[in-house]
Amino acid sequence: MSKTKEMVAEPKTECVCDEGKPDYQVCYKSNLLNKVFDSTEELKEAEAKYHEENDAKLKLAEQKKARADEIKSLKQKTFDARREAQKLIKEADDAYYKARSEFIKDYGYYHESYYSDGEKELITINDVIDSFFKPWF
Numbered sequence: 848m849s850k851t852k853e854m855v856a857e858p859k860t861e862c863v864c865d866e867g868k869p870d871y872q873v874c875y876k877s878n879l880l881n882k883v884f885d886s887t888e889e890l891k892e893a894e895a896k897y898h899e900e901n902d903a904k905l906k907l908a909e910q911k912k913a914r915a916d917e918i919k920s921l922k923q924k925t926f927d928a929r930r931e932a933q934k935l936i937k938e939a940d941d942a943y944y945k946a947r948s949e950f951i952k953d954y955g956y957y958h959e960s961y962y963s964d965g966e967k968e969l970i971t972i973n974d975v976i977d978s979f980f981k982p983w984f
Contacts, residue, residue: 944982
């Protein structure tokens, strides 16, 4: 049962007329549900059911928020890792192009093959184009 709202049973009298004779019936109104019940037991059961359903919805919302926060933190971790990797690649590229430029200044040329060093993997055309344009950008 939620602690924010308490069960409130207010007796309510209604006149049910039968052949001109007033007949009073006691009913109980729930301020939480805004419904009228015949007995306090029905009122308590209905409010208890409402609180159970409401607590289940709140629990589901909390789980959903926790999982969304987890996804958000993992996304931020991915962005941070990508940013760090790009920084390391830029530093390595800058060092490589600086050393190659100094070598070319000293000796006039530098020969590169289409295979990466130590591996039998072909260098892609993008690598060739990047190596050509990188010193000017």
